[in-house]
Amino acid sequence: MNSISTKYATLIAMVAVIVIAPMFFPSSFYYRIGALIFINGLAVMGLVVLIGYAGQVSLGHAGFVGIGAYAAALGPIYLGLPPVLGIVLGALISGSLAWLIGRPILRLRGHYLAVATLGVGILIYMVLNNEAQLTGGPDGMPVQAIGLKEFLKSIGYSVKGSVMWYWLAAIVLLVGAVIGLNLHDSPTGRALRSLHDSEIAARTVGIDVARYKLRAFVISAVYASVAGSQLALMNKFISPDVASFLHSVELVTMTVLGGASVIFGALVGATILTALPQVLTMFEDFEHVLLGLIMMLVMIFMRAGLVPSLIKLIRRLTK
């Protein structure tokens, strides 16, 4: 009973945030920030499944974001795909790659797993950087537009690119949230959470630990890939920085900051790390110091992450 209400509470809260926020936007720049938050939030949701549910760490997830981004960029050029299908192509490639490399590396635990995923991310980054004849190298490459804006204009509905992407990314984020929330209470989700607590105990009750870990890894890679594709299509330009190690760390930080165990934490974590730097620009030179300080304080006083800590606090106060 409680879990059902959690699910709908999360979805209602998300829809409310998405619909109400634009009423306070003074310019279309804020729509872009919103769209970026939703796109990052989607990638972070994948990590919630991997880190929060299954308890596995990946330091290479930006690699999958990069694959999604470049699939959306290269698919139309080399395969003649419409850009939207590039999203599917990217998801397929990321999923298959995660499945292939996940089989051996998910046998590793703790630090070893982190290092192996780190290596995967860096390898993808290097390929994107070095295959310049294909990817344009470090200077990046342009990406075809999805053509939705032109379509909307042709039926007499003129809309700014950032506004359109705000709603598109919001819809994709909600779909991602529904899947993630359903997963939580599915047999797979329960298996993942049990192996999170104790792999040995999970194995004892008959859970194929390696298989479930692999499933979580593949799901999270697909989330990241779809996020990457959206980013490329929105920006109409992509460079290998999107797959860099720093971006991987950023995604994990968002996950942990928001609260790795809950889907809504993904949106909160993404919001903080995407919007806060924009707010902090007013402090100029102290921008990075303040960002670091805020993150440290959250981690010291709210170890479970923002959302779980706040929920706990509210429960305690209302009791």
Added chain:
Amino acid sequence: MKLKVHMKTATLALATTALAVLASPVLAEIKIGSTLAQTGPASFLGDPEAKTLRMLVDDLNANGGINGEQIKLIMYDDGADPNKARTFATRMVEDDEVVAVIAGSTTGATMAMIPVFEDAGVPFISLAGAAVIIDPVKKWVFKTPHTDTMACGKIYADMNKRGISKVGIISSSGGFGKSMRAQCMGLADASGIEIVADEVYGPKDADMTPQLTKIGNTAGIQAVIDTGFGQSAAIVARNFSQLQIDVPLYESHGVASKSFIDLAGDAANGVRLPASALLVAEILADDDPQKSVVVSYRDAYEAATGEPVSTFGGHAADAFNMMVAAIERAGPTDSAAIRDEIEKTTGFIGTGGEVNMGPNDHLGLDLSAFRMLEIKDGTWSIFE
């Protein structure tokens, strides 16, 4: 009654004064936007660029601004991340409503921002290197730094003068090295240069002896070009001298800093490279048209920051001075008119050379912008 009138007058006067005080700074402010890689892996570019812009804006405002109107510089730090650069570009256009932009420390960041300024119709001067920024010409986009094509052209011109035609290239696989290698390969045929050897090293390699041995043993080789910069270029120069390869070594314009000579030590002697006039301000001839420009910028920058001058800050200075000149001619509010005036820039002497822009040329520099240098006794000397 009389008191009342006095009160009224006084209130009115006070209100008018208050209004004037409040209103004047708002009316007379020209907003120029900028997002640079002040931190992160490209901060060696963005840091001097940002410091230069701040210094020049303060100077100009202290001296009365443009036609009496103050400049407000809106500055962001994108850490060379194209995605962040694009977000800040959107912010400058939509939220800050800047009239013109000087930004983009790296080619990636610049390319990510171009669609924003093209859509919004805001003139944009980029500080990044690659030729793709202005080739093909984009209506609202300009740039000030030399391109790597020009560096190759300058090296080839020097080779032609000295009867060198068979050349080996050793290039770093980093972005800069790879781009310059591609430009040098593309330009070779047209310049009558034959590339007889082509080797690659990683930007973090600690030893380039194998590649250089191979190049040195290539039959008929007359010169070697290295497209690296920073530490790797210094290692190439050291290995090159250890192997006693008996042909000239040409380095890229990327090594044109004192630290290259420090790192390469004695091996730096005899190395030739194209460089902008800024680095050799003190050895320029007194009648050189750039002399006064580069000396005054160098002195001002070093006095303001206490750091040695770099060409990157010079590119920002050129962009800013061109922008100011264009705003003076076009007025402070009309972005389209400012764009037109930037395009009409001719005979502008900057730290990078003489700029002559036009509808088909949004860079406006030619090969004369580079000086051919040779390192002699651990210091630069002009090698024409």
